[in-house]
Amino acid sequence: MLAQVIASGILMGFIYALVAIGLTLTWGVMDIINFAHGEFLMLSMYSAFWMYTLFRTDPLLSLPLEALLIFVLGYVTYKIVIKRVADAPGLTALLATFGLSLVLRNLAQFLWTPNYRFLNQTLVTDKKLAFAGIVLGLPQVVASVGSVIMTLAVFYFVQRTRMGRAIQATALDKATAKLMGINTELVYGVTFGLSGACVGVAGALMSTFYPIHPESGALYSLLAFVIVALGGFGNIKGALQGGIIIGLAEALGGYFLGTQFKYAIVFLIYLLVIQLRPQGLFGW
Amino acid sequence: MLRVRNLKAGYDGVPVLFDVSFEVNEGELVAIVGSNGAGKSTILRTISGLIKPMGGEIEFEGKRIDGQPAHLIVEQGIAHVPEGRHVFGKMTVKDNLLLGAHTVKSEKEVSAALEDVYALFPRLKERESQKAETLSGGEQQMLAIARGLMSRPKILMVDEVSLGLMPILVDKVFETLKEISKAGITVLMVEQKVQDALEMADRGYVLQTGRIVACGTGRELLNNDLVKRAYLGI
Numbered sequence: 001m002l003a004q005v006i007a008s009g010i011l012m013g014f015i016y017a018l019v020a021i022g023l024t025l026t027w028g029v030m031d032i033i034n035f036a037h038g039e040f041l042m043l044s045m046y047s048a049f050w051m052y053t054l055f056r057t058d059p060l061l062s063l064p065l066e067a068l069l070i071f072v073l074g075y076v077t078y079k080i081v082i083k084r085v086a087d088a089p090g091l092t093a094l095l096a097t098f099g100l101s102l103v104l105r106n107l108a109q110f111l112w113t114p115n116y117r118f119l120n121q122t123l124v125t126d127k128k129l130a131f132a133g134i135v136l137g138l139p140q141v142v143a144s145v146g147s148v149i150m151t152l153a154v155f156y157f158v159q160r161t162r163m164g165r166a167i168q169a170t171a172l173d174k175a176t177a178k179l180m181g182i183n184t185e186l187v188y189g190v191t192f193g194l195s196g197a198c199v200g201v202a203g204a205l206m207s208t209f210y211p212i213h214p215e216s217g218a219l220y221s222l223l224a225f226v227i228v229a230l231g232g233f234g235n236i237k238g239a240l241q242g243g244i245i246i247g248l249a250e251a252l253g254g255y256f257l258g259t260q261f262k263y264a265i266v267f268l269i270y271l272l273v274i275q276l277r278p279q280g281l282f283g284w
Numbered sequence: 285m286l287r288v289r290n291l292k293a294g295y296d297g298v299p300v301l302f303d304v305s306f307e308v309n310e311g312e313l314v315a316i317v318g319s320n321g322a323g324k325s326t327i328l329r330t331i332s333g334l335i336k337p338m339g340g341e342i343e344f345e346g347k348r349i350d351g352q353p354a355h356l357i358v359e360q361g362i363a364h365v366p367e368g369r370h371v372f373g374k375m376t377v378k379d380n381l382l383l384g385a386h387t388v389k390s391e392k393e394v395s396a397a398l399e400d401v402y403a404l405f406p407r408l409k410e411r412e413s414q415k416a417e418t419l420s421g422g423e424q425q426m427l428a429i430a431r432g433l434m435s436r437p438k439i440l441m442v443d444e445v446s447l448g449l450m451p452i453l454v455d456k457v458f459e460t461l462k463e464i465s466k467a468g469i470t471v472l473m474v475e476q477k478v479q480d481a482l483e484m485a486d487r488g489y490v491l492q493t494g495r496i497v498a499c500g501t502g503r504e505l506l507n508n509d510l511v512k513r514a515y516l517g518i
Contacts, residue, residue: 162386169372169383175334176370181358181387181435 013247022198028234038221044203074196232280363437373417384434
């Protein structure tokens with residue numbers, strides 16, 4: 001039973017990690033915390049829902065569309081919201097993304113009602129995987145594997161491609177990046193887009209086993225903040241490790257103390273870490 | 285090749301440069317000398333588009349480039365090695381060099397450029413997978429110059445390459461600049477080390493509190509009374 005709990009905790013951890021990586025990217029590159037990150041996730045889930053409901057396209061097949069859609073949403077958000085406030089003092093950028101999150105959440109409520117919606121006839125619904133006495137839901141396994149693949153893709157992109165190097169350089173020293181011929185405005189737009197693509201993928205994967213409603217992004221963005229803080233702000237690897245820790249903490253906390261306390265454990269870990277290691281467990 | 289006319293520029297509306305005019309011809313090594321705070325770096329920062337000029341014109345190969353964003357200026361063949369090196373410390377030496385070639389689209393040309401700079405700076409090849417922050421000051425300066433060369437520039441602008449280096453390394457860096465110039469790349473250097481710079485330059489300009497106060501060949505300037513009195517202490 002314990003092995004079962006650990007396995008499902010790790011599965012969830014990979015999914016949380018992907019959401020957190022999206023958040024940590026914009027922070028690491030441009031020092032901006034995107035409070036609308038969870039709403040991007042929610043919109044991706046709705047997109048998967050409507051693709052299924054209206055066009056009978058399974059979330060696993062419409063996933064590239066969600067990734068692209070939220071990439072564009074991220075890019076446009078940078079161009080019309082963030083860019084104007086990026087150099088403004090203090091909390092302006094924070095408030096702008098917070099405002100955007102309220103707009104998106106209420107827009108979703110207005111357009112699609114606050115009702116919970118479920119996708120219960122997808123390719124993976126109600127299927128199970130069993131091995132060595134552990135039984136795992138196929139939706140969770142697929143979502144987890146998909147998240148790992150996307151995480152590796154993001155990691156590869158940032159580390160190995162020309163654009164990825166430009167993103168790193170811009171994060172380290174914007175003025176010098178410009179002297180390398182890097183269009184830093186484009187880099188910022190792409191970073192926001194990439195951040196969106198992370199939750200675009202995560203949202204499509206999660207739509208197969210989570211209820212979809214206007215508030216459904218809120219919890220995961222909160223968890224993502226915790227994970228980002230654990231992993232060190234701007235640290236992709238740290239976000240992956242932090243995600244697994246939080247996934248495990250949630251699963252084990254729920255198992256030993258009861259599910260009503262699982263988030264208490266998560267936030268207790270968070271409080272301890274910011275007291276003892278404010279740079280994050282894996283920060284420098 | 286590069287012509288600057290009546291340039292006025294500064295920060296936050298406060299001008300640092302007043303009416304600066306000079307030019308650099310193809311193949312030349314030109315030095316702009318002057319003391320700390322004269323506005324030397326501001327000239328380079330304005331040419332490379334990091335700051336927008338308040339007035340005047342900058343022409344490169346007959347085309348106006350003033351006011352263009354920095355990344356487009358690099359594409360036209362102007363590389364700027366900034367003061368204080370500014371290597372990307374958390375990235376490897378090789379990644380730093382590849383960033384220098386960001387504007388070069390063809391992979392083949394990038395590896396050719398890489399080979400060229402490794403030939404010029406063998407030490408960088410030895411250290412290509414090390415993080416740039418682990419290099420010594422002199423090596424970092426070499427890396428900054430090499431990174432500037434990676435874009436295959438028509439003109440290389442170097443800002444205060446001697447800064448913070450011990451004398452023996454200063455000589456070495458200056459030697460390197462001469463080599464680069466001999467290889468046919470136009471070089472515009474700004475320098476506080478007036479004597480060294482003027483000795484190696486084809487032509488020079490003296491900048492004082494934002495104005496060009498003297499110009500001529502390197503030799504002429506070394507014999508110029510004003511230069512002798514103000515900078516050489518003779």
